Amino acid sequence: MGRAEKARAVVLSSRPLGEADRIVRLFTRELGRVDAVVKGVRKTTSRWGGRLEPFNVCDLVLHPGRSLYTVTQAQLVDVFLRLRADREGLTAAAIVCEAAAGLTPDHEPEERVFALLRNTLRELDNGISGRAVQSPLVLGALLKLLYEAGYLPVLDHCAACGSGGRALGFSAARGGLVCGDCVGEAVPITPEAIEALADALSRPLAELRGEPASDAIGEALRDVHQLYAYHTGSRLRALRIAGGG
Ligand SMILES: [Zn+2]
Incomplete structure (x- = not known):
């Protein structure tokens, strides 16, 4: 496992993964286009709220895994209401x-x-x-x-x-x-x-x-x-x- 990366990202798209997770496709300023797992985002009690919806801009902490990153922190920068x-x-x-x-x-x-x-x-x-x-x-x-x-x-x-x-x-x-x-x-x-x-x-x-x-x-x-x-x-x-x- 590499070290965590901070990145500012536009969420391009999102798809379900398993029961509770999602994979988001991101275009980040620092890493370019990457995919990342957001764990537990589909639970009703999710701590993520709507932050990782497509077309939002977020500041993220991304932990590299074998093939995908995992989002461990997300702060909303722009939401286009x-x-x-x-x-x-x-x-x-x-x-x-x-x-x-x-x-x-x-x-x-x-x-x-x-x-x-x-x-x-x-x-x-x-x-x-x-x-x-x-x-x-x-x-x-x-x-x-x-x-x-x-x-x-x-x-x-x-x-x-x-x-x-x-x-x-x-x-x-x-x-x-x-x-x-x-x-x-x-x-x-x-x-x-x-x-x-x-x-x-x-x-x-x-x-x-x-x-x-x-x-x-x-x-x-x-x-x-x-x-x-x-x-x-x-x-x-x-x-x-x-x-x-
Ligand atoms: Zn010609």
């Missing part, structure tokens, strides 16, 4: 946290990803308009996560031939927009969706939050989801359930 009461906000948080879990390797500290997740949850707590699957904030957060993972889509020229011709398609395999000559098996893309991608990439999340949801953003989000699926080999369950592809 307005987000908790907003169905679309919760869907948005679930999509972004699932993508973060899928795009980050186990146990590799990445302070920027931690900051990005916390910032996204804060903005979601301020409220989004319209559906999560058409939200500019969700699109922006996913693009920034893809950037951190090294999978930023190519938007300023054809990802296949390098020409500056007008983009007519989006290809996950090529890694971005493709021109008319290269469109082949790529998914056709509208000029509005291209603009939504460029916008979501270049603007801060706080600004994106205030922008209205739209069909073009929904289309851009489906393309980004294809890119995510291409690189991770899996699709975002939270996005699929919400009807966003």
